[in-house]
Amino acid sequence: MKNVIKNLFYLCTVVVLATSIVSCNDDDDFAEVSVTEVNPTSVYPLESVTIQGSNFDYVQFVFVGDKQAEFSLGEDGSLTFVVPENAEVGNNVVTLAMVNDYRVHFNIEVLLTPVPIIQNFDAFVAIGNNVTITGTSFNAEYNPVVTIDDVPATIVSNTDTELVVTVPAGVDDNAFLDLSVSNEFGETTASTAFVARHNFLVNSTLSEGSGDDFPGWEKLNGGETMTELTGDAAYGGGRSMRVEPAGGNPWDRQFASTPTPLTFGEQYTVIVFAKAESAGAQMRVSVSQWDGNGADYFYGDTVEISNADWLPYTWTFTVTNDLPTHKVVLDMGMGSVPFGIDHIALVPGAFAAVAGPPELLSNGSFEDGLTGWESLNGAHDVSTSEAYCGDQSLTATGAGNNPWDTQIASDPMDLVVGTQYEIGFWAKAAGPDGIFRISMSQWDGNGSDFFYSDDLSIPEDWTYFSFVVEAQTVASGVYRLLFDMGATTQTFFVDAVTVKEYEVVESSLAANGGFEDGLTGWNTLNGTHDTSTAEAHSGSASMTSTGTGGNPWDVQMASDPMDMEAGNDYKISFWAKAAGPDGVFRISMSQWDGNGSDFFYSDDLSIPEDWTYYSFVVNAATVPSGEYRLLFDMGATTQTFFVDDVSVVPYDACD
Numbered sequence: 001m002k003n004v005i006k007n008l009f010y011l012c013t014v015v016v017l018a019t020s021i022v023s024c025n026d027d028d029d030f031a032e033v034s035v036t037e038v039n040p041t042s043v044y045p046l047e048s049v050t051i052q053g054s055n056f057d058y059v060q061f062v063f064v065g066d067k068q069a070e071f072s073l074g075e076d077g078s079l080t081f082v083v084p085e086n087a088e089v090g091n092n093v094v095t096l097a098m099v100n101d102y103r104v105h106f107n108i109e110v111l112l113t114p115v116p117i118i119q120n121f122d123a124f125v126a127i128g129n130n131v132t133i134t135g136t137s138f139n140a141e142y143n144p145v146v147t148i149d150d151v152p153a154t155i156v157s158n159t160d161t162e163l164v165v166t167v168p169a170g171v172d173d174n175a176f177l178d179l180s181v182s183n184e185f186g187e188t189t190a191s192t193a194f195v196a197r198h199n200f201l202v203n204s205t206l207s208e209g210s211g212d213d214f215p216g217w218e219k220l221n222g223g224e225t226m227t228e229l230t231g232d233a234a235y236g237g238g239r240s241m242r243v244e245p246a247g248g249n250p251w252d253r254q255f256a257s258t259p260t261p262l263t264f265g266e267q268y269t270v271i272v273f274a275k276a277e278s279a280g281a282q283m284r285v286s287v288s289q290w291d292g293n294g295a296d297y298f299y300g301d302t303v304e305i306s307n308a309d310w311l312p313y314t315w316t317f318t319v320t321n322d323l324p325t326h327k328v329v330l331d332m333g334m335g336s337v338p339f340g341i342d343h344i345a346l347v348p349g350a351f352a353a354v355a356g357p358p359e360l361l362s363n364g365s366f367e368d369g370l371t372g373w374e375s376l377n378g379a380h381d382v383s384t385s386e387a388y389c390g391d392q393s394l395t396a397t398g399a400g401n402n403p404w405d406t407q408i409a410s411d412p413m414d415l416v417v418g419t420q421y422e423i424g425f426w427a428k429a430a431g432p433d434g435i436f437r438i439s440m441s442q443w444d445g446n447g448s449d450f451f452y453s454d455d456l457s458i459p460e461d462w463t464y465f466s467f468v469v470e471a472q473t474v475a476s477g478v479y480r481l482l483f484d485m486g487a488t489t490q491t492f493f494v495d496a497v498t499v500k501e502y503e504v505v506e507s508s509l510a511a512n513g514g515f516e517d518g519l520t521g522w523n524t525l526n527g528t529h530d531t532s533t534a535e536a537h538s539g540s541a542s543m544t545s546t547g548t549g550g551n552p553w554d555v556q557m558a559s560d561p562m563d564m565e566a567g568n569d570y571k572i573s574f575w576a577k578a579a580g581p582d583g584v585f586r587i588s589m590s591q592w593d594g595n596g597s598d599f600f601y602s603d604d605l606s607i608p609e610d611w612t613y614y615s616f617v618v619n620a621a622t623v624p625s626g627e628y629r630l631l632f633d634m635g636a637t638t639q640t641f642f643v644d645d646v647s648v649v650p651y652d653a654c655d
Contacts, residue, residue: 121179135163138163138183206341216258256329269348276338285328305339379397380396401486403485406486415471420470424496432460435455516540529543538644551635559629578640
C-alpha cells in the first residue's frame with residue numbers, strides 16, 4: 001500500500017520534541033530515549049510508522065493521541081508501531097512511555113482513509129451500456145472495483161472523481177440492484193437503487209438544476225408547492241422534490257416529463273421512488289400527449305405512499321394511442337400529507353420487481369436438484385411429477401417414528417441475533433394424516449435450535465405455510481432451516497421455500513394497514529371498533545375490538561375496496577393478539593355488496609396473548625375481477641383483540 005506523504009514540516013533533521021521526566025528517586029537509573037527520524041510522517045490508520053533513535057528497548061507503551069498502538073523493535077535498534085484503526089484524523093502527538101513517568105513525544109499526521117465515496121450515478125442503464133459514477137477516491141492507484149448486484153463491471157475509464165463502467169451481463173434486469181465501489185481501503189454501496197433498464201426520461205434522479213428548478217420536467221399545476229428537498233430528508237441524502245398536495249383533485253398538483261417517442265402496442269413501466277411525511281399520502285401517474293386538451297390514454301391506480309421509508313412504486317401500461325410523443329405526468333393533488341419523490345423513470349417492458357430483503361436460500365425451488373440442501377437422516381429426492389413452481393419439488397417419505405428420523409437441512413445462512421426472518425414454503429401430502437414440522441438451528445450436530453414449529457397437518461393439496469421467527473439464544477453466525485418429516489409414513493412434497501428478513505409491508509392494496517391514521521380505510525359493518533395506542537406490533541397504534549359471544553359476523557370490520565384480478569394470487573398477512581385466553585376470530589375476502597360474493601374464508605384462528613403473525617395466499621378465481629374487501633369477523637367470543645400491520649399484496653411464489 002502506497003504511503004502518501006503530504007507534509008515534511010514535522011521533522012527535517014534530528015528532532016526530539018520532549019525531554020525525559022526524571023523520577024524523584026535519585027537512585028533510579030535510566031537512559032535517555034531520543035527520536036532522530038520518523039518515516040513516514042503522514043500515514044493512514046493501520047499502516048506502520050518506523051522511528052530511528054536510541055534506547056527504544058526502554059519503551060513500554062506507544063500512544064497515538066490517546067489510542068494505544070502495537071509496536072515492535074527492530075534488530076537495527078528502530079521501533080515500528082501501527083497506527084490504531086480508530087486514531088483521530090489530523091495532527092496527532094505520539095507518546096513513547098517509559099518507567100517513572102518518563103515520556104518522549106513527537107508528531108505525525110493521520111490521514112483520512114480514502115474509502116471510495118459515491119456521490120451520484122446514472123440510476124437506469126441497460127445491460128451492455130455505460131454507467132457514469134461520480135464521487136471521490138476512485139484513483140487507479142487504489143485499484144478500484146465496481147460491482148452491480150455483486151457482478152463485477154468492466155471499468156472503461158476512471159479519474160479520482162469519476163468512474164465509467166459497463167453494466168455487466170448476468171445482472172437481473174427486473175430488480176432494484178446494489179451498486180458498489182471498493183478499493184484496497186474499503187467498500188461503499190450506493191444508498192439508492194440501480195435498475196438495469198434503458199430509461200426514456202431525462203434528469204430522472206432530479207440531481208440536475210438548483211433551488212426549485214428541475215430541468216427536463218414541467219410543473220403544470222401547483223408548481224409553487226413543488227420544492228427542493230436535500231440532506232437527510234432526500235432519497236439517499238441527495239436532491240429530491242417535496243410536494244404539498246392540494247387536498248383536492250389529482251391534477252391539482254402535476255409534474256410532467258419532457259415528451260418522448262414510444263412504440264405503439266408496446267409495454268412500458270413508470271417507476272417512482274417516494275416517501276410520505278406521515279400516513280395518508282397518495283399519488284398516481286398518467287401518460288398522455290399533454291397539450292392542454294387531454295389526449296390521455298393511461299391512468300394508473302392511485303397508490304398510498306409509505307411514511308416508513310423511500311419505496312418504489314410502479315405502473316405498467318401498453319401504448320394504445322399512436323401519438324408522436326408522450327409525457328409521463330405525476331398527479332399528486334389528492335390528500336393533504338406532503339411527500340418526497342425521486343428517481344422517476346420510464347423503462348421498456350413490464351417491471352414487477354419490489355425492493356426488499358434478499359433471499360437467503362440458494363435453491364428453495366429445487367430446480368437444481370438438492371443443491372443447497374443436506375440430507376441428515378432418511379432419504380430425500382426431487383420429484384418431477386409434483387411441483388408448485390417450475391418442474392421439480394423436494395419429496396420424502398416419513399419413517400413413522402421420531403420427527404428427525406427423516407430430516408433435511410438447508411445450507412447455512414448468516415442470520416443476526418435479534419432480527420426477525422420470515423420462512424415460507426408450499427407443501428402437500430400424497431395421502432391423509434401427514435404431519436411434519438420445521439425448525440431453525442445453528443446446526444453443529446448438537447442442535448442449538450432457536451425455533452420449532454408446531455406439528456403441521458399437511459393436506460393433499462398444495463398449501464402455503466409461513467412463520468416469522470427471531471434469531472436468538474446463540475451468537476450471530478450460520479443457521480440452517482430443517483424439515484423434520486419422520487413422524488408418519490406419509491410421502492410429502494415441498495416447494496418454493498424462502499427465508500428472508502421480515503419487513504412490515506408498506507405498499508399494500510389495503511390502505512392504512514398499520515392503523516396509524518385511525519380507522520381511515522376501514523368500515524365497521526357490525527359491532528364496534530376503535531384504535532388502541534396502548535398496543536401496537538409496530539408504529540404507535542393498532543385496531544381493537546371486543547366480541548359479543550355470538551355469530552362471527554356480529555363484530556365485523558371491512559377494508560375499503562381493493563381492485564383484484566380474477567385468477568391472480570394475493571397474500572394476506574397481519575399480526576394479532578388477544579387480551580386474554582380462548583380468543584377466536586376468522587377473516588374472509590369478499591366482493592362485498594350486502595349479499596356476500598365471498599371467495600375465501602379462513603378457518604377459525606386461535607389468537608394467543610402475544611403478537612402472532614398470520615398469512616394466507618388466496619386465489620381470486622371464483623368471482624369476476626372487481627373491487628374486493630378484507631373482512632375481520634370477531635364476534636364468536638367475548639375476547640378483546642388487537643390487529644396490526646395488515647397487508648394484501650399480489651403474490652407470485654414462482655417469480
